[in-house]
Amino acid sequence: xxxxxxxxxxxxxxxxxxxxxxxxxxxxxxxxxxxxxxxxxxxxxxxxxxxxxxxxxxxxxxxxxxxxxxxxxxxxxxxxxxxxxxxxxxxxxxxxxxxxxxxxxxxxxxxxxxxxxxxxxxxxxxxxxxxxxxxxxxxxxxxxxxxxxxxxxxxxxxxxxxxxxxxxxxxxxxxxxxxxxxxxxxxxxxxxxxxxxxxxxxxxxxxxxxxxxxxxxxxxxxxxxxxxxxxxxxxxxxxxxxxxxxxxxxxxxxxxxxxxxxxxxxxxxxxxxxxxxxxxxxxxxxxxxxxxxxxxxxxxxxxxxxxxxxxxxxxxxxxxxxxxxxxxxx
Ligand code: GAL
Numbered sequence: 001x002x003x004x005x006x007x008x009x010x011x012x013x014x015x016x017x018x019x020x021x022x023x024x025x026x027x028x029x030x031x032x033x034x035x036x037x038x039x040x041x042x043x044x045x046x047x048x049x050x051x052x053x054x055x056x057x058x059x060x061x062x063x064x065x066x067x068x069x070x071x072x073x074x075x076x077x078x079x080x081x082x083x084x085x086x087x088x089x090x091x092x093x094x095x096x097x098x099x100x101x102x103x104x105x106x107x108x109x110x111x112x113x114x115x116x117x118x119x120x121x122x123x124x125x126x127x128x129x130x131x132x133x134x135x136x137x138x139x140x141x142x143x144x145x146x147x148x149x150x151x152x153x154x155x156x157x158x159x160x161x162x163x164x165x166x167x168x169x170x171x172x173x174x175x176x177x178x179x180x181x182x183x184x185x186x187x188x189x190x191x192x193x194x195x196x197x198x199x200x201x202x203x204x205x206x207x208x209x210x211x212x213x214x215x216x217x218x219x220x221x222x223x224x225x226x227x228x229x230x231x232x233x234x235x236x237x238x239x240x241x242x243x244x245x246x247x248x249x250x251x252x253x254x255x256x257x258x259x260x261x262x263x264x265x266x267x268x269x270x271x272x273x274x275x276x277x278x279x280x281x282x283x284x285x286x287x288x289x290x291x292x293x294x295x296x297x298x299x300x301x302x303x304x305x306x307x308x309x310x311x312x313x314x315x316x317x318x319x320x321x322x323x324x325x326x327x328x329x330x
Contacts, residue, residue: 022086024304024323025292030080031089038078039291039301040219042116042171042278044126044150050280051150052080053115053128056093061298066136070239070295073108077115077130079151094152095128095145105132105143105159112143114219114277116172117150118180120201126150127201129182131170132159140166142182144202162186162195163208171278172201173222173252181252183211183220189236190214194253209253217245222252223279223286226315231256232288234275239295241270246317262308265321272321274304286310288319 022028028036038054056075077095080088098106111133125146132143145154170184180201186193196207216236223230229249235242244263249256274290286308294300306319
C-alpha cells in the first residue's frame with residue numbers, strides 16, 4: 001500500500017520532478033551529459049515523442065560591423081527528442097550549415113533563427129520554417145526546409161519574403177482544420193503579418209493579414225484555447241529583455257487585441273529577463289517557453305519554461321514566475 005501511494009505521488013507530480021532536475025535558467029543537459037543547444041525553440045509532438053528544434057549557437061560571440069548585432073557563427077538547427085519533456089536525447093544537427101557555398105542561406109556567415117517544425121498529414125512531410133538572415137539583418141526572409149522524418153536531415157528549399165513582406169522573428173501555427181499559418185515580424189518589425197500557407201505548407205497562398213499594426217511585436221508564439229486564438233510576444237529591443245504581451249482574437253486573421261503583460265511576478269516587466277519563443281499545448285494546459293539571451297556570450301544563453309495560468313471564471317491568462325511547478329503532465 002505504501003509503495004503504491006509513493007508511486008502515485010511520483011506520477012502525479014511528474015512535472016515537479018522535471019523542474020527539480022531542470023532548474024530554470026540552469027545549464028540543461030541532454031542524455032549524453034552535454035548542454036542542450038537549441039535556442040529560440042519550437043516543439044513538435046509526433047507519435048508520443050516531443051521534438052525540440054532550436055538554433056545551434058556555439059563558439060565565440062562577435063558583433064556584426066554594420067548592424068552591431070551580436071552573433072555567433074551560424075551552426076544550423078539542432079534537434080532533441082523526449083517522451084517526458086524531462087530527458088532530452090540529442091538527435092543531431094537536422095538542418096546543417098553549408099560551409100562550401102558562400103551564397104547559401106546556410107553558409108556559417110549567415111543567420112538562421114527561430115526554427116519551427118510542423119507535420120503535414122497530406123504530404124507526410126515535416127516542414128521547417130526559419131528566419132533566414134544576412135549577417136547585417138537586411139535580408140528579412142523566411143526559409144523553408146523539408147524532411148520525411150522528424151530528425152532530418154532537412155532539405156533546404158530556399159528563402160523568400162512571404163507575400164512580398166519582410167519576415168524576421170517568426171512562428172508557425174496549425175489550426176484544427178489543418179490549415180497552417182506563418183506569423184512573422186514584418187515592415188521593419190513594426191507590424192506582424194499572418195500569412196496563410198498552401199496545403200503543402202511550403203509557400204504562402206496569397207491570403208495574409210497585418211496584425212498589431214505599428215506595435216513593434218517580436219518573438220510571436222500562437223496557441224488556441226476554447227476556440228479563441230492567443231498570441232504571446234515580446235517587444236522589439238534585440239537581445240535585451242522587454243515587456244511581454246498576450247493578444248487575443250476570435251479568428252487567426254484578427255482583429256487582435258492586446259491584453260497586457262501576463263508576467264505578473266517580480267521582474268515581469270522584463271519577462272523575467274527572457275523572451276518568448278513558443279507555447280506548448282498539453283491537453284488544455286499550456287507551457288510558455290522563453291530564452292534568456294546572453295549577448296556577450298550567446299552560446300551561454302539559457303532557457304526557462306513556465307505554465308500559463310488561466311483563471312477559470314474569466315479565462316484571464318497570467319505567467320507568474322515559478323522555480324518549480326506541478327500539475328501538468330506530458
Ligand atoms: C531579437 C530577436 C532575436 C534575434 C535578435 C538579434 O529581437 O527576437 O531572434 O533576431 O533580435 O538582435
